[in-house]
Amino acid sequence: xxxxxxxxxxxxxxxxxxxxxxxxxxxxxxxxxxxxxxxxxxxxxxxxxxxxxxxxxxxxxxxxxxxxxxxxxxxxxxxxxxxxxxx
Numbered sequence: 205x206x207x208x209x210x211x212x213x214x215x216x217x218x219x220x221x222x223x224x225x226x227x228x229x230x231x232x233x234x235x236x237x238x239x240x241x242x243x244x245x246x247x248x249x250x251x252x253x254x255x256x257x258x259x260x261x262x263x264x265x266x267x268x269x270x271x272x273x274x275x276x277x278x279x280x281x282x283x284x285x286x287x288x289x290x291x
Contacts, residue, residue, distance in 0.1 A: 207257065207261050208257070212253060212256055212257065212260075215256070215257060215260040215261070216256075216260060218260070219259075219260035219261075221259070221260060226256060226259050226260060229259045229264060229265075229266065229269075230252065230255040230256050230258075230259050230264070231255075232266070232269050233255045233258055233259060233264040233269060234251060234252070234255045236269050236272045236273060236276075237255070237272070238251070
């Protein structure tokens with residue numbers, strides 16, 4: 205059985221992570237991923253399930269969250285340079 209088919213409870217147990225650590229990381233993951241197409245179309249229940257699965261399988265990490273934030277910051281700066289607002 206692959207991870208997508210396993211119940212979330214089983215993935216929690218196999219990961220060895222504490223539930224509060226998983227929850228905190230899942231919330232941070234949702235914050236940086238919620239506007240991406242594959243996440244935006246999910247219901248709240250499915251979004252949380254997906255985020256938890258990403259955390260316990262190692263897809264979502266604090267390092268990856270920081271990388272995404274840096275990329276978004278650079279993209280925002282580039283956009284501001286190419287399209288400056290007129291005051």
